[in-house]
Amino acid sequence: MGKKLMSNIEGYRSLWPRRILVIFSSLVLFFLTAPLVILIIQSFTNESYLSFPPPTYGTRWYTEVIFSEDWQNSTFLSLIIAVIVTPLSLILGTLVAFGLERGPKKGKQTIQAIMISPMVLPHIVLGLGLFKIALQLNISDSLWAFVPAHLTITIPFVIVTVGASLQTFNISLEEAARSLGASKFWAVWYITLPIISPGLIAGAIFSFIISFDEFIITFFLATFQRTLPLEMFSTLMYQVKPSIAAVSALTLAITAILTVVLMFRGQVVGGGKIIK
Amino acid sequence: MEKIDSNKISSWWLLVPTSFLYIITFFIPLVTLLVMSFSRFESSVTTVGFYLDNYEKIFNDGITLKIFFQNVELSLIITLFCLLLGYPVAMLMRRVGPKARLWILLLVVSPLLTSIIVRNVAWVLILGRSGMINDLLISWGLISKPLPLMYNTFGVVLAVVHVYLSFMVLPLFAALSSINNSLEEAAASLGAKPLSIFLNVTLPLSLPGIMAGCTLVFILSMGVYLTPVIMGGNFVVTLPMLIEDAVRNRYNWPEASAMALLLLIAIGIMIVISSSIQKWVKS
Numbered sequence: 001m002g003k004k005l006m007s008n009i010e011g012y013r014s015l016w017p018r019r020i021l022v023i024f025s026s027l028v029l030f031f032l033t034a035p036l037v038i039l040i041i042q043s044f045t046n047e048s049y050l051s052f053p054p055p056t057y058g059t060r061w062y063t064e065v066i067f068s069e070d071w072q073n074s075t076f077l078s079l080i081i082a083v084i085v086t087p088l089s090l091i092l093g094t095l096v097a098f099g100l101e102r103g104p105k106k107g108k109q110t111i112q113a114i115m116i117s118p119m120v121l122p123h124i125v126l127g128l129g130l131f132k133i134a135l136q137l138n139i140s141d142s143l144w145a146f147v148p149a150h151l152t153i154t155i156p157f158v159i160v161t162v163g164a165s166l167q168t169f170n171i172s173l174e175e176a177a178r179s180l181g182a183s184k185f186w187a188v189w190y191i192t193l194p195i196i197s198p199g200l201i202a203g204a205i206f207s208f209i210i211s212f213d214e215f216i217i218t219f220f221l222a223t224f225q226r227t228l229p230l231e232m233f234s235t236l237m238y239q240v241k242p243s244i245a246a247v248s249a250l251t252l253a254i255t256a257i258l259t260v261v262l263m264f265r266g267q268v269v270g271g272g273k274i275i276k
Numbered sequence: 277m278e279k280i281d282s283n284k285i286s287s288w289w290l291l292v293p294t295s296f297l298y299i300i301t302f303f304i305p306l307v308t309l310l311v312m313s314f315s316r317f318e319s320s321v322t323t324v325g326f327y328l329d330n331y332e333k334i335f336n337d338g339i340t341l342k343i344f345f346q347n348v349e350l351s352l353i354i355t356l357f358c359l360l361l362g363y364p365v366a367m368l369m370r371r372v373g374p375k376a377r378l379w380i381l382l383l384v385v386s387p388l389l390t391s392i393i394v395r396n397v398a399w400v401l402i403l404g405r406s407g408m409i410n411d412l413l414i415s416w417g418l419i420s421k422p423l424p425l426m427y428n429t430f431g432v433v434l435a436v437v438h439v440y441l442s443f444m445v446l447p448l449f450a451a452l453s454s455i456n457n458s459l460e461e462a463a464a465s466l467g468a469k470p471l472s473i474f475l476n477v478t479l480p481l482s483l484p485g486i487m488a489g490c491t492l493v494f495i496l497s498m499g500v501y502l503t504p505v506i507m508g509g510n511f512v513v514t515l516p517m518l519i520e521d522a523v524r525n526r527y528n529w530p531e532a533s534a535m536a537l538l539l540l541i542a543i544g545i546m547i548v549i550s551s552s553i554q555k556w557v558k559s
Contacts, residue, residue, distance in 0.1 A: 017470045021364055021367060021368050022368060025364050025365045025368040025380070028361045028441075029365065029384070031361070032384065032386070032387050032438065032441060032442075033387070035395065035398035035401075035438065036386070036390065036394075036395070036398055038398065038408060039397065039398040039401060042401055049406075050401055050406075052401070052402075052407075052408035052411060052412070092293055092297065093294070095291070095293060096291050096294050098290050099289070099290030099291040102287040102290075103284050103285065103287035104284045104287075104288075111291070115298075117302075118298070118302055120495055121540075122495070122496075122498060122499025122539060122540075122543070123499060123501075124499050124501050124516040124520070124536070125539060126302070126305065128305075128309060128519060128532060128533070129305025129308055129309045129536075130301060130305050131523070132308050132312070133300070133305050148297060148300065151301070152301040155297075212391075213391035213392065215391075215392065215393060215502055216501050216502065220520075232394075232397070233393060233502070233506075236393070236396075236397060240397075240404065244397055245397065248391075248393070248394040248398070251390075251391055252390050252394055255390050256386070
């Protein structure tokens with residue numbers, strides 16, 4: 001009986017369903033990653049057109065992109081926005097996460113839902129509304145419009161990542177510091193923040209990447225200014241040149257580095273540790 | 277009733293800066309759109325009031341509503357494909373060891389953290405008229421002229437699925453990993469075949485994850501603008517593209533606002549449907 005039971009379980013764990021699962025999943029993962037790999041390979045072409053595999057390899061298009069004034073300006077604008085947005089988003093989002101975690105349990109769910117609701121609002125709708133307001137305040141096409149707009153879509157991510165870290169934080173550590181005479185602020189500064197730093201890092205990286213890549217809202221708000229995604233879009237609509245592959249590969253490199261940092265903090269699935 | 281501690285309530289002061297920002301960048305814009313959608317637009321002049329012109333136009337011009345339903349259909353197709361491709365990956369992630377899981381997760385999330393434009397550019401380079409696939413097929417002599425792989429629904433669905441698949445896998449994985457292994461093993465020990473275990477145990481228990489993933493992907497797909505523009509040319513038109521055209525080319529804010537509200541209503545309906553299904557499943 002016991003033997004039959006075990007063999008049934010073994011049967012369930014048998015290799016065939018698992019093999020099919022592995023093969024199918026590998027194909028899906030290939031589908032996810034192959035385009036990006038192909039893009040990177042194509043970006044190293046030395047020809048004036050894109051083809052795969054490139055007949056000759058070189059860094060010709062990287063040189064062209066790096067020394068092009070249009071690409072320099074748009075990259076600079078995107079970086080400026082992201083560099084302003086990231087710390088602000090981190091501070092504002094962390095305050096909200098603390099407020100929700102330490103506040104009354106009653107009503108917490110509703111307030112949290114409101115605070116992260118910009119996440120589910122289509123960006124096209126948000127962009128449309130923000131454009132109207134920016135026009136009325138006469139601030140469209142400036143950082144005064146771009147930064148608050150980006151903050152609105154990045155803060156929810158900070159609330160979620162920092163909130164998840166705070167939930168697993170043992171508050172008695174902070175209380176111990178307080179009982180030893182630390183003020184509330186310094187107890188949080190020296191004890192709580194370092195412990196929840198994975199959540200803070202995740203929130204900051206999300207904010208940076210989302211702001212750096214944001215397209216549609218900025219597309220509405222900008223008239224003459226061009227962020228990197230806007231420049232890429234208009235170039236792409238005009239002609240598919242190798243320069244677009246080189247720029248894409250460069251932005252991919254920036255975000256990939258940040259992603260790797262993020263992954264190894266193990267903070268992607270709602271603060272749950274991936275490696276148990 | 278729970279007593280509200282005044283010390284705890286003071287924590288809500290921390291929400292004030294963000295709330296202030298949201299009022300300006302979120303609530304006022306939304307209310308403005310709502311008001312605008314009931315305004316009248318005549319010979320380039322917008323009159324604020326309570327007119328139903330824009331909504332009447334949406335329902336009667338024969339094209340907006342058609343595009344809207346195409347948009348819903350497109351989003352449903354995308355959601356279905358994400359589910360079919362994402363579920364096995366989430367299942368595999370649950371079965372493998374922690375190290376392999378981390379690597380799969382890295383691959384799954386990698387497109388999520390690369391810009392949508394970059395991902396679309398990659399697909400243009402692969403599927404375009406002189407893209408990789410057509411190039412290779414022609415040089416091998418298999419076809420004589422390029423296949424139409426993009427500037428159609430196929431290209432758009434493929435590229436959007438590529439963009440949003442991660443949003444499906446993450447909730448599915450979260451739901452699957454919360455299922456206790458012993459439930460499936462118990463079924464196996466009673467002689468159930470793998471397929472029947474999957475259909476009767478694993479699948480029903482992962483339903484919350486399926487609903488969460490599908491809702492998220494559907495909502496995101498409804499609002500997608502960039503990918504249909506790049507991958508669909510002018511052959512695949514979505515509601516967001518109509519909104520953009522109304523505002524930027526025709527300055528018709530009232531009509532654009534009404535279409536934006538239509539989009540929000542569709543998303544609201546989807547959220548209501550999915551949450552009622554989840555409640556029904558629980559009971």
